[in-house]
Amino acid sequence: MHPRTTSRVSLTAMLGTPVTDAQGNVRGKLKDIAVATGPEAGRVAGLVLKSRQGLQIVSSDQVMETPAGTLEIRSPSALRPLNGDENYLFLQQDLIDRQIIDIHGRKVVRVNDVDLEWLGHGSVHLLRVFEVEVGLRGAVQRVFKGLLPRQTLESISRRFAAKGIPWQFVDVIEVDPARRVKLRIEHERLGEMHPSEIAEILADLAPAEREAIFTTLDEEVAAEALEEVDPKLQKSLIESLDEERIADIVEEMDPGAAADLLAELSDEKSEAILEEMEPEERHEVEELLEFHEDSAAGRMTTDYVAVDFEADVSSAVQALRDFEGDPESVTEIYLIGANDVLRGSVPLSRMLVAQPATHLNVLAEPRVLSCPADMHQSQVAEIFDKYNLRSLAVVDSQNRMVGVVHSDHVISFLLEKL
Missing domain, CATH: 1.25.60.10 (MgtE N-terminal domain-like)
Structure with a gap:
């Protein structure tokens, strides 16, 4: 059994590397690296060569790294023309200097370089994308490549801490409409x-x-x-x-x-x-x-949970299950009487510890808090502050419930004033 070996190399260092056949004849220079998308995202599908015949591509499993630092093709017949309609992401063309989403870090970063890894097992050498470099090290390597000897450049770049993102945490942003579908699976994350x-x-x-x-x-x-x-x-x-x-x-x-x-x-x-x-x-x-945008009604939502004043806890639970709005926004169940008149509210915390047959009006807050629909949003904010509210019912001139203002609506208004 041959031991498994690995070696790391940057895209910047690889680009321009001569590619030879087994007899030592130069077949071209490395122009780019093609990476699969979709379910096989990150797998190096092929190496793109600039040759006398134009752009050609060769499968990565047909290429090996030589001790001299060049690349060798196992068989010249493995080379084929690059048509341009292949379902690939090209690291140099599509990734370098582009913005990407760091899924793990939840932020947008710019790619300065890409680190690849050779996986060796006997005579088989496979290449895969390891991580993208978003720090100064990658930028220095790219800027000074060809201007300084390779060893000098490597010595200088090592003075900067590596800042990479593992490939599985990278979401590529593709701006070409014709290719968006190809990267849809990554965007689903x-x-x-x-x-x-x-x-x-x-x-x-x-x-x-x-x-x-x-x-x-x-x-x-x-x-x-x-x-x-x-x-x-x-x-x-x-x-x-x-x-x-x-x-x-x-x-x-x-x-x-x-x-x-x-x-x-x-x-x-x-x-x-x-x-x-x-x-x-x-x-x-x-x-x-x-409604006027500065009023309570202008800040409210019509998504809330309300039941009849005579309803019990089990009815309220069913109403919550049937609620089609954002369940995380519900902090209270509102009690409605005849003609949709607001009669009270019950905090969820109080309802959840009660027996299913308990009538909600027994659990209701002793005081019904609400505000008129035309109340100015600054006055609404004062009520939230005074009573330390999470939500506030909004009523019309007949005290009929028309909506709810939540605390995040008030926070948004206050932030707009800053």
């Missing part, structure tokens, strides 16, 4: 992030990369991320989408957030999006658009 993290990443990207990432998100994730970014960025993100796609995303948003977004658009654009929405979601948003 964004869906595992918190919406606020996705929003921060989108804010750090250039417009083209931002658009490329946003268009790969499914409607639910896109909606959650859209709620976390500022209004200017919201408009920028949806400008390139058609009304049908925007409507699909807006339908997944909190109604209050959706209304705020549409209010920032032109009347023509807003109407076109509303026309594409489902009737129920459209009606909710249209009602909210009628």
Whole structure:
């Protein structure tokens, strides 16, 4: 049995390396490295050579590293023309100097170099991507390559700490529309992030990369991320989408957030999006658009859980199960009497420790807190501060419940004032 060996090499060091056949004849110089995408992401599929015949590619398992530091092809017949329609990611062309998402670090970084690893087992030598270099070491190697002797350059670059991201934590941003689908599987990992993290990443990207990432998100994730970014960025993100796609995303948003977004658009654009929405979601948003944005109603959401004043705990649990909004936003169950008049509220914590047959009005807060729909948002913030609230019911002039303001809505308003 031959022992397994490994050796590390950077893309910068490899580029331009002569490639010979077994007889020592130079067949070309290394131009780039092709990497598979999708399920085999990270596997080096082939080495691209610049030769007299043009660009050629050879499978990585047909190439080995020689003691002299050159590359050797096992069989010249393994070389084939590079047509340009292959389903590859090219490290030099598509990755170097590009922005990528560090999935593990939840941030956007720029690639300065790529570290590869030779895996040797007997006469078989395989090459794989190990990590991407995003620190000064990679930048120094690239800037001074060819200007300094290799040993001198390696000595200088080692003075800078390596800063790499393992390939499995890299999400490539592809801005070419014709190739986005090829990298969709990598972008699906964004869906595992918190919406606020996705929003921060989108804010750090250039417009083209931002658009490329946003268009790969499914409607639910896109909606959650859209709620976390500022209004200017919201408009920028949806400008390139058609009304049908925007409507699909807006339908997944909190109604209050959706209304705020549409209010920032032109009347023509807003109407076109509303026309594409489902009737129920459209009606909710249209009602909210009628309120002034600085009022309690302008800050509220119509997604809340309410049951009859005479209902019991088991009925409230079923209402929670049937709730189609964000379950994490629910902190209280609201009790509604005749004509939708607000009669009380029950904190979830109190309800969950009660028996299923317990009537909710027994568990209700002794004082019903609410605010009128036209109350200014600054006054709403004062109520939240005074009573240390997590949410506050909003009522109309007949004390009928029309929505809920949550603490995060108030925080957003306060941050806007800073």
